[in-house]
Amino acid sequence: MVAPTTPQTDESLDAVIVGAGAAGVGIGVVLEALALDSYAILERDDVGASFRQWPEEMQFITPSFPSNSFGCRDLNAVTTDTSPAFALDRLDRAAHEAVIEAALDDEHHAARRNALVSLFKLRGEGACDALVAAADDPSERVREWAAHLLGGVETDRAAEALSRLADDEQSVVRETAVRAQEVDSGSFRRQFTGVLDETDRTLPGEDDLNRTPNL
Template sequence: MTCRDDDCGCGDDEEFQKHLEEEPDPQLDPAKSPGIGSDIEALEDIEVSREDVTIGEADPAELAAADTEPVADDGTASLLADLGSGDPVDRRRAALALKEETTTDAVVAGLAQAATRDDDADVRQFAVEALTAHGGGASADAGSGAAADADADADERAAAVAVTLLDDDDPWVRAEAVVALDNIDREAHESDIAAALEDDHHAVRRNAAVSLFKLRGEEMEERLLALSRDDSERVREWAAHMLGGVDSADARGRLRDLTDDPATVVRQTAERALEAEPDRFRRQFGALENDARLLPGEDRLNRMPDL
């Protein structure tokens, strides 16, 4: 799942560049945002975007809902029972823990029901993430026979659930649904993912753009140019990042314009993108591959889509 914290584990630009040399695929990079590395000299230089900040209250149990250690030794049957319990925190934890269980009809059915029917948005988001783990990419290692059939069925079930969740009331559930379709088979669901570019929430648009760039590469140029003018600085940031993989005068010109963007994170991302070698960037990003890796961006412990 996804995190609202765009901080990176790398301490400075030199360390970050060293990491890129060791792990060149940005989908495996610990950086949570392509705009990492902004130089902050004073408090007034720090920009806070309200679109990614949620102010509210949460008790310790809710904050620990993504920690599955308390149920690490519980069996599948116990986790499925918790998934239908009255406590939202228990349901969230059970959904995530079921991600690691053996794929069975009961697990797939339980997660599918939670993803589409639970009244807690976090449970729905966690459940579709877990369900995808039992589908997307699993069948490639299943060989043939009953195991392969089970994984193929999980794939179909997960994809159907994800398509349904593209209309969920909660934007973070919709954003996770885009990630699910990307992981399962972005090519087969290209039209569903493309439709998500019109979503009214920045996280959904961003996830859809990243998925489509991995699939289409430079063919995304016109759409990325449009997204570079999005109202959301997060969308502009990622559009600038991906324009680094487009070798054209229009893309380079737009990136130069974005170095004057009002948002620091967009300006810094554009500057980095101008230094990129487009062909190498696309290979590293995954635009020339059809793999099922997680999208670049965040982790499952918080509420932002995995892009």
């Protein structure tokens, strides 16, 4: 994005954006795409400074409805055609395996959930121990994903964990576990570890868990 010229006091603008945080920059990108260059983004600090002021638990950016009905790759992205989730999914997991495994004990449920996903994509059925342990996680979102991923593991321990999750107190966990019991494990693993390309709008294996907003 080309930054607009700093306006003079007597200059007329079509739009003024207050704040150069993620939302402000995103709006600027949209205005550029609309060929509207008579605008200004006002920021009293550095670009993106507001993000650093968010509570720590809000600074962990995770995928948000990649299959949304707005045509965006990821609702957590700054622009319509980018996605932090897609970029992070291309990291060399093997080189960061120790870090990923350590994140299974993170205080934030989103970090634990994403660590499970990365570990499964890296190890496949070898992630069984971590998935079974996650079946007892206090967060329903982590248990939901544990149930989803256990569908790709063909072991007695995985089946037992799925059976427990099918009786979970949270309906979303129960429903996910029941679906996981019905999938073909080998096919699921091949789908979930599929390679992303630049045109993909959904992450492999995640369709069932992307709950589109009720507009």
